[in-house]
Amino acid sequence: MNTKAFASQADLEEKQVSFTKLSDNAYAYTAEGDPNTGVIVGDDAVMVIDTQATPVMAQDVIRRIREVTDKPIKYVVLSHYHAVRVLGASGYAPEHIIASRDTYDLIVERGEQDKASEIGRFPRLFRNVESVPAGLTWPTITFSGRMSIWLGKLEVQLIQLGRGHTKGDTVAWLPEQKILFSGDLVEFDATPYAGDAYFQDWPQTLDNIAALQPRALVPGRGAALTTPEQVAAGLAGTRAFVSDMWAQVKAGVAAGQALNAVYKATYAALKPKYGHWVIFDHCLPFDVTRCYDEATNHVDPRVWTAERDRQMWQTLEG
Numbered sequence: 001m002n003t004k005a006f007a008s009q010a011d012l013e014e015k016q017v018s019f020t021k022l023s024d025n026a027y028a029y030t031a032e033g034d035p036n037t038g039v040i041v042g043d044d045a046v047m048v049i050d051t052q053a054t055p056v057m058a059q060d061v062i063r064r065i066r067e068v069t070d071k072p073i074k075y076v077v078l079s080h081y082h083a084v085r086v087l088g089a090s091g092y093a094p095e096h097i098i099a100s101r102d103t104y105d106l107i108v109e110r111g112e113q114d115k116a117s118e119i120g121r122f123p124r125l126f127r128n129v130e131s132v133p134a135g136l137t138w139p140t141i142t143f144s145g146r147m148s149i150w151l152g153k154l155e156v157q158l159i160q161l162g163r164g165h166t167k168g169d170t171v172a173w174l175p176e177q178k179i180l181f182s183g184d185l186v187e188f189d190a191t192p193y194a195g196d197a198y199f200q201d202w203p204q205t206l207d208n209i210a211a212l213q214p215r216a217l218v219p220g221r222g223a224a225l226t227t228p229e230q231v232a233a234g235l236a237g238t239r240a241f242v243s244d245m246w247a248q249v250k251a252g253v254a255a256g257q258a259l260n261a262v263y264k265a266t267y268a269a270l271k272p273k274y275g276h277w278v279i280f281d282h283c284l285p286f287d288v289t290r291c292y293d294e295a296t297n298h299v300d301p302r303v304w305t306a307e308r309d310r311q312m313w314q315t316l317e318g
């Protein structure tokens, strides 16, 4: 049997963590393609962007932060609503958890289902899952469009540059230093997860990121991009993946093909170019399913449940 294990249940290999200094104020906690966490050290406080998946995993981020500062961790920013990004929040005991109103709305609408779905898909990423408090991670501050948080004299802009990975995507931007924390809008050597994506909006949102001219960028997964050339490569790779998939799926839909046939053709078309990126086999079924939905009659992503995940996998990979 060549049947693939469901999602990433067979992915058990621990990754090497890096804590990369981008400036006196900005650090990237990365782990070879596992979800990243951004850290901003201001004059009087620390801000964490995306939390890791559990409070126990957050402790390793805190350990790294304490190697560079003893300032209090006051703010947690959620770049979007996905469980693997938000369920570690309580580990920081922050004064405030900040998210866009669109992200808040997604937590209300589908947070519970997403939590069960994500833990089922990728158990390794939820180390010590028993440390996650019951219920969901709720923002204490929400905003629409743009807001600034001042860490003393250091301005951090939280901006919605458009939909892409989800409808609530938020980037954190240090305008003085031109350093950007993109969340999953940008990935590097890692496959973009697009199960909740807006394929037709995502390229424009990447253009909006490029227009800020970041000199460094912390992607959602993959190494920190520390030069403008690397930033351009990260943006270009993400854009190519999203655009190639959309074109492929749209052509299949136009030819009247069913999802299963479109999936097989899209997998074959994208594998040579992107198959070496981490979680390629995990993401493709979810990504193509959402892309097919968007190319047919689902303007907004349908809610993934643990049960729907399994049914989809059985249909496309069984």
Ligand SMILES: [Zn+2]
Pocket: 080, 082, 085, 165, 184, 193
């Ligand atoms: Zn995500």
